Amino acid sequence: MxxxxxxxxxxxxxxxxxxxxxxxxxxxxxxxxxxxxxxTWDAGINANKGAWEVLSKGGTALDAVEKGVMVTEDEIxxxxxxxxNPDRDGHVTLDASIMDHEFNCGSVAFLEKIKHPISVxxxxxxxxxxxxxxxxxxxxxxxxxxxTLESGNLSETADKAYKEWLKKSTYxxxxxxxxxxxxxxxxxxxxxPTRFANGDWNHDTIGMVALDIHGNLSGSxxxxxxxxxxxxxxxxxxxxxxxLYVDNEVGAVVATGQGEDVIRVAxxxxxxxxxxxxxxxxxxxxxxxxxxxxxxxxxANDIQVCFIALNKNGAYGSYALHDGxxxxxxxNDENKLINAPYNY
Ligand code: SD4
Numbered sequence: 001m002x003x004x005x006x007x008x009x010x011x012x013x014x015x016x017x018x019x020x021x022x023x024x025x026x027x028x029x030x031x032x033x034x035x036x037x038x039x040t041w042d043a044g045i046n047a048n049k050g051a052w053e054v055l056s057k058g059g060t061a062l063d064a065v066e067k068g069v070m071v072t073e074d075e076i077x078x079x080x081x082x083x084x085n086p087d088r089d090g091h092v093t094l095d096a097s098i099m100d101h102e103f104n105c106g107s108v109a110f111l112e113k114i115k116h117p118i119s120v121x122x123x124x125x126x127x128x129x130x131x132x133x134x135x136x137x138x139x140x141x142x143x144x145x146x147x148t149l150e151s152g153n154l155s156e157t158a159d160k161a162y163k164e165w166l167k168k169s170t171y172x173x174x175x176x177x178x179x180x181x182x183x184x185x186x187x188x189x190x191x192x193p194t195r196f197a198n199g200d201w202n203h204d205t206i207g208m209v210a211l212d213i214h215g216n217l218s219g220s221x222x223x224x225x226x227x228x229x230x231x232x233x234x235x236x237x238x239x240x241x242x243x244l245y246v247d248n249e250v251g252a253v254v255a256t257g258q259g260e261d262v263i264r265v266a267x268x269x270x271x272x273x274x275x276x277x278x279x280x281x282x283x284x285x286x287x288x289x290x291x292x293x294x295x296x297x298x299x300a301n302d303i304q305v306c307f308i309a310l311n312k313n314g315a316y317g318s319y320a321l322h323d324g325x326x327x328x329x330x331x332n333d334e335n336k337l338i339n340a341p342y343n344y
């Protein structure tokens with residue numbers, strides 16, 4: 001049965017136990033919503049389209065999450081791929097990870113001049129006995145696999161932003177407070193109102209999790225990390241268990257926001273474990289966000305952390321520390337942006 005808005009409304013008005021507006025799950029009679037893909041931020045709309053081309057033809061979640069985030073890596077945005085903002089020394093350095101339904105995983109960190117870090121991460125997973133390659137070694141490996149070395153020149157947008165940053169040269173990561181990036185390439189119909197615009201937006205990520213028609217989950221994550229970061233800084237996105245985790249018996253989770261604080265709590269893995277204990281995807285995300293808030297105390301005001309989660313039944317949910325995070329959901333040919341619930 002196609003799960004659409006009318007089914008949601010009918011079921012909810014009947015008060016069926018276990019029905020949840022964050023997805024579709026009936027605990028008495030579980031219906032699996034598949035295929036389905038969800039991705040972080042407004043860039044997730046275009047990324048989902050890439051993933052849906054694979055999923056709608058019966059392709060695997062693994063292929064879908066790679067193809068999906070490649071769309072964002074190709075877009076000139078401030079935060080993903082080679083067009084992104086550089087580190088404080090003026091170099092774009094990229095982190096990415098991918099994980100399938102059988103605990104296979106691969107990642108790259110501090111990778112330079114390679115266009116599709118997510119595909120290098122997949123090669124690490126499939127062609128090496130390792131999980132993670134970094135820096136020069138990751139680049140050498142990429143070249144050995146046929147990837148091309150790109151110029152390393154900053155995109156026009158990043159060059160402008162870097163020159164602006166150099167005037168102050170302060171290192172103060174700023175939480176993502178806007179629902180759309182200044183360089184958003186979304187069609188107007190998807191654009192959400194920008195709130196709390198302060199002009200300081202400086203980091204972002206595309207993270208994606210998908211459930212395919214065969215009932216398998218996979219996830220991917222790719223980013224330039226925090227804009228104007230210290231050279232060599234690596235965030236949560238390439239750390240399996242922090243930025244990304246998939247357990248096919250339970251669910252798949254990806255994180256975005258202040259990576260250091262996601263790493264501290266093994267964020268994505270922690271969300272999966274809460275789902276294993278019976279929490280809904282949204283509750284599981286909320287519990288980990290609240291833990292980060294407790295740990296950070298008053299410093300929680302200054303950071304943003306967000307999770308999106310998809311369980312093995314295709315129910316999804318999200319939770320953010322602050323207002324301003326949204327994510328895109330594609331299923332049954334509908335692709336929509338949802339504002340995540342938040343703590344503050
Ligand atoms: C990082 N988590 O490198 C990434 C950045 C991010 O929204 O997701 N920004 O810390």
